[in-house]
Amino acid sequence: MATHLIWLRNDLRVHDNYALHAACRDADATVLALFIATPAQWKSHSMAPKQAAFIYQNLLDVQHSLAEKGIALHTVQCDDFAASVEALSDFCQQHHVDRLFYNYQYEVNERQRDAAAERRLFDLDIISQGFDDSLLLPPGSVLTGNREMYKVFTPFSRAFVKRLHEGLPECVPAPKPRQGAPLSKTPEIKPFDYPTEAFDSELFAAGEKAALHQLRHFCQQPVTEYPDTRNIPAVDGTSRLSVYLATGVLSPRQCLHRLLAEHPRGLDDSNVFVWLNELIWREFYRHLLVAWPKLCRYKPFIAWTDNVKWQPADKQLEAWQQGKTGYPIVDAAMRQMNQLGWMHNRLRMIVASFLVKDLLIDWREGERYFMSQLIDGDLAANNGGWQWAASSGNDAAPYFRIFNPTTQGERFDKEGEFIRKWLPELKDVPVKHIHQPHIWADNVGVALDYPQPVVDHKEARKRTLEAFEAARKQS
16 A cells, blocks of 8 residues: 655645645555654744744644544654755655655755755655645746746736636645544644744634635625725735745635635726735745745845945844834834734835835845744745845835835824834824824923934935945946
């Protein structure tokens, strides 16, 4: 009797899991599942402790779901990806595995690990099969007329939607219960040797059922209001599905099919498509990692931007990290992330622009800090967003387009509702002064327990333009 192994990574679900579905096709095969924790690798990738805790909770959930199907999920811990190849090989030999099934990951280190694993298992006469599972369309399947990867998002999105009109990617069902299901006993999943932090289980409930419930809820009504509410941080107007997509508790295909089940003309409906286009941004950034692997190595897409003379990452970086810059919308956003491990997408753009364009601090400092805090940390999306803000990436904002943090706050948090929630020290500041509280405080003689602005935006803008222009001329 054959033994099949499903190697779980960022695909912690039983529904619409390509590798799991393939591993279970042979009704007579024994199917096992394995998750390999690599704490030293996670540390080098700056994984957030909240994300580590979320992954652990979802492992417990998926282990239970797999046990109901008669599949035992085992966990192994080793230091890094190199050691994980040895651990995988040892597990396969111990359990007499004949075939390995896994879903691709597209980052450079992960791809090198998988190639090494396939070579190692090939020497043991074990067949490996990988699947494009975490995307709607595989990398390299949406190309220009010259058969090249798009460098600009809008034409990529058009071509992507055209492909979807030609045929939607298939969702596969959860496997049927196997012989001997359900299992009466499952292997213990011990906590990882990695820092964890408690996360808000109401905002980010672990498990597939919670993810699917949130998806259904969002696609029924909020998605139609998304164009009007998505930029207002005081309103619960986003899907909050990013954490499930980042850890693979939910697939993008499930998102697409649920959206179209509720809104059959979703590919053409301008309101509904606004959210679908965000999923396509996710695809764009992942396709880019494959086309330009240097993006995984902290390298800018636009080479000349590496000539920018960044300011030292000292007290101003610390003030930004702690939400003490003296710019209310920036500080409220950073405190939201520090507490929840999540930040509203509009605010991610604002605080990234502030770090790079106002403080002139290297975007890589911000990219690393985000990953160290975000429960929905995802290298492709995080890198893409930071390089967009830093004017160093694909389809980036031009370097001379610089957000004014005060006017951004006035535009997207007009009444200061979001600011007051996260900056209680400003609760007594009148609405019309909430975005520049020190001017009001000085005029009325009030002492605020809130820091003065760490930089003057007008002067910072001038300094940044000069730094970018000098870098461009140097190239």
